[in-house]
Amino acid sequence: MVLKLYATPIAGGGSGIVAFVLAEKQIPFELVPVDMSAGERKGADFLALHPFGQIPVIDDDGFILYEGRAICRYLAEKYADEGTPFLPRELQARALVEQAASVEYANFYPAVAKLAVELIAKPRTGQPTNPTAVVEGHAALSAVLDVYESILAKHRFLAGDEFTLADAFHLVAAPRLAAEGVDFLTGKGPNVTRWWNELITRPAWVKLKAEGVKGTV
Ligand SMILES: N[C@@H](CCC(=O)N[C@@H](CS)C(=O)NCC(=O)O)C(=O)O
Structure with a gap:
């Protein structure tokens, strides 16, 4: 089936x-x-x-x-x-993917979700946006991306030189934010920008x- x-x-x-x-x-x-x-x-x-x-x-x-x-x-x-x-078989390479995936879920996604609630969901349902939450969301996301810059200066993707699920998970909600005009890349380092563009231009x-x-x- x-x-x-x-x-x-x-x-x-x-x-x-x-x-x-x-x-x-x-x-x-x-x-x-x-x-x-x-x-x-x-x-x-x-x-x-x-x-x-x-x-x-x-x-x-x-x-x-x-x-x-x-x-x-x-x-x-x-x-x-x-x-x-998407997932390497070798034990340590797999552990690095899980490490990066955990960071996505614990650090990156909560900041993105906060901005998505304030800047997309609330306006769509007629609720007022909380400016403090927006500032906090941007600050949290910016801090994560600054750490990503140092990681991505060492290798092409977050868990090494291969594209993995840890990178793909960043496609939850963040491209939607970008499409709605929420700018989280200006002022970020060249490696984050390179990585992000590589992610969102994958043909699939x-x-x-x-x-x-x-x-x-
Ligand atoms: N943690 C869940 C979250 C799923 C989720 O929030 N789905 C949204 C749509 S993208 C939804 O069903 N929202 C309606 C609701 O929560 O009632 C996952 O990652 O699959």
């Missing part, structure tokens, strides 16, 4: 990285569009798939998995020999942004 991805067609958040990994590995899948505005996600049928009522979720021949980053790890392991490797990502998440079957 073909893999099902429950998501929206917009590659903005966690669904985007799953669709990106599927594309980089050329794994066929069926998109099951989830209506984010309706009660569908909080209904019993969807909660049976994802107890928090969120997307993305995959159904891989009856195996249900949620959390975007966990899904990406599963796909990278299952299809290790197809397309972009460019195609996803242009066409949205589209199933292949």
Whole structure:
């Protein structure tokens, strides 16, 4: 049975990285569009798939998995020999990927999420933006990117010279911020800028942004 991805067609958040990994590995899948505005996600049928009522979720021949980053790890392991490797097999190289992925989730993403809430979600729902939170979000993100500059001066990607899931996870929400005009790169070092541009110009990502998440079957 073909893999099902429950998501929206917009590659903005966690669904985007799953669709990106599927594309980089050329794994066929069926998109099951989830209506984010309706009660569908909080209904019993969807909660049976994802107890928090969120997307993305995959159904891989009856195996249900949620959390975007966990899904990406599963796909990278299952299809290790197809397309972009994403996860090195060697123990220490793998540990460095997990180290960089942990930093993404603990340091980078919280700052991005804070800015996304203040500068995208709140204005969209008519709530006032908290200027203090915006300043804090920018400061936190800037501090992370300054450390990234020193890391990326030593190697091409965050966990070494190969592109891995640790880099790909940065595609959650941050490109959306950039697309909304939130500038977090001006004044940052050349290596961060180089790395970011390399990330968002990967052909699979460019195609996803242009066409949205589209199933292949
Ligand atoms: N930690 C989850 C977060 C998923 C998440 O926040 N999904 C959003 C869409 S990108 C969602 O379903 N929001 C609706 C909600 O939380 O009710 C993941 O990484 O997959």
